[in-house]
Amino acid sequence: MDFQPDAGLDAFRAEVRAFLRDNLPRELAGKPVGSVRSMRPDLMRWQQILHRQGWGAPYWAKKDGGTGWSVLQRLVFDEECVAAGAPTQDGFAHKLLGPVLNAFASEEQKAAHVPHILSGERLWCQGFSEPGSGSDLASLRTRAEREGDFYVVNGQKIWTSYAHESDWIFLLVRTDAEVKKQAGISFLLVDMKTPGITVRPIRSIDDCHHLNETFFDNVRVPVANRIGAEGDGWTITKFLLNNEHASAAELPLLRRYLMQLRQLAAIQRVGREPLIARPEFALRLARMEAEVSAIAMMVKRVAALEQDHSPAAHALGSMLKVRGTELQQRISSLMVEALGDYGAVAYPEPHHACEGEPMPFQETGRGIANEMFFRRASTIYGGTSEVQRGIIAKMLFQL
Template identity: 70%
Template sequence: MDFQADPGLDVFREEVRRFLREKVSPELKGLPRCTRSPRAQILRWQKLLNEHGWGAPYWPKEHGGTGWSVARMLVFDEECVTAGTPTQDGFVQKMLGPVLNAFATPEQKAEHLPAALHGERLWCQGFSEPGAGSDLASLRTRAVRDGDHYVVNGQKIWTSYAHDADWIFLLVRTDTSVKKQAGISFLLVDMKTPGITVRPIRSIDDAHHLNETFFDNVRVPVKNLIGTEGAGWSITKFLLNNEHATTADLPDIKRYMRELRRFATTLQAGGGRLIDCPAFALKLARLDAEQEAIGMLVQRVAKFEMQHHPASHVLGSILKLRATELQQRITEAQVDALGDYGAVAYPHPHDAAPVPAYPQQDLARGIANDMFLRRASTIYGGTSEVQRGIIARLMFQL
């Protein structure tokens, strides 16, 4: 792959900075960075981006996107993270959107894509179940055809942001008489449909972004089936390969590294700055080199995906594996750098809870939460063990 710099990248970066400086109101900048922003902020940000022509920064032009190169997508993400803007709805931007563009009917696209791009609808993902997480093909949520509807019964778990979502894209079993992968279908379901119950799960980072979601005789129109019955597994493989690049979270990795460098030059250790400690300086240099390698791998995976290259699947698993493990090492290094104060777990940035003042308060705020959050990064989207199995299997096929 050619890693020559895009000659127009600096001009594009300045264009993004100018947009953030001149067009984005102060209340949409300098916000706490977390996995996903509050609903109202996401919708306002999405509407603003769409009005500027940037509503789908990761999609090709023929699907209503910007058609940006991978390098420009990364610049856009990095500048938005630096400015502290809200997050976009990653479920529709990087998962469902590409699925709809590839597999949906014109009527389905017309119903769902404009609402998402105009900042009118948020989505969540209904894949994992108790007993069907890493082994997703073992899912048991059933959808039985009844005239013009499917009747859905079952349970999903770890449903991120289901409490904020308007719709869910859902994997269901429509045929129990065939191989388990062949009996899965892909449905779109309005979260206001009677029979859906959402219960919160408070996670180790002290935030509410996970849920249990129950379906009790939920009637879903057949027109909400994406593709054909039994095509859900093929669609899911397409989606999950896109998710590998998403879970790399390169802009957040870069943000973590900036914070770690700030700790290194601010905090004292052994009578001098932390950066002057050889062991810490070596750790910082190694993490920095790994960040650069992840940046190149993100571009390589995305380029191969655009070309439908057969190596994109195995490289996507390699990227997911290496990037998520790097997220964990960097956030652990942040906590280590703060010494005793690094272990203090603040409430989630969007929870208003009084915290006693203590030294290093400004540096430490939210650091432990990030570390706790990233414990799950090697689990969601396919565990590290699953990724190693995929890599081992696919390498023999290339």
């Protein structure tokens, strides 16, 4: 691929930076982001600002109401938003459900949901994983039995991120238990206010509440809320999970970690000198910077393959997922080490200042321990490293 500077991409980056400088409210910039997305009020306000600019759906084609940006432009947009400290968008709606609606939904279904996604009025969560059905998603047991114009849904989902803050859920259910397990799955959209839905919080290892158990007890869902035909759920799910390979490594996050680590190392002192002046630490930092640079080059390669609709993007995206998430874990662990004695402190709520004796670098260090704990899950969510390695091996075997 061609790694020469792209003048058009540089101009686009300048446009995004100017927009962020002029439109990102000061009170929203730099606020801590939840483990997956920003807090609901911040996210909704930022979505409204983007929508007014015509940037409400940066990952969608223009014909679907999106910006029509290239894969590389979307990566630039994400990088600049992270660098500016902007709130997130609702990734479940924009990166997962949105492409499914655009590809499989009826015009009536699009009219019912797309405007609310673009305006930020309706937030979504994902109902896929179940107890005992994580990596083997096709073994799910939540069932939906048809009664006239409704499905009656019974079962349980787990690790449902932000179910307690979401308005709707996109849900995989078993509508036929007599056929091959992949063939008996359907894809439903469900209003979280429907009677029979119970959300129970799970406090995760980072001591935050973003995960939940979600229970369905005789929940009546209109058949009109099914996307695609009955039994098409597995096909739709594969489409959903195969989107955005170039973003699998979360490159903007890795770059933010490096910046934060450098800031910490410049403030933290070992004897009379800053930590960053210690050769052993500087060497570890340099190695991680080199790894992030290598991932950045691979992201560009995968983006180019996605642009050309090459099937190789799938395997390389899996490689990015493995290397990127493992690096997230190592850098976040090194940040805790850089905190020195303060690294042993567990901060109970990263959205608030620490109580008790203030740290000498409280703002820079806030939430690092929580972030390190959360990143233990990076190699599990979004497809475990074991599953990703299986995809890579299968692709190499085919070559």
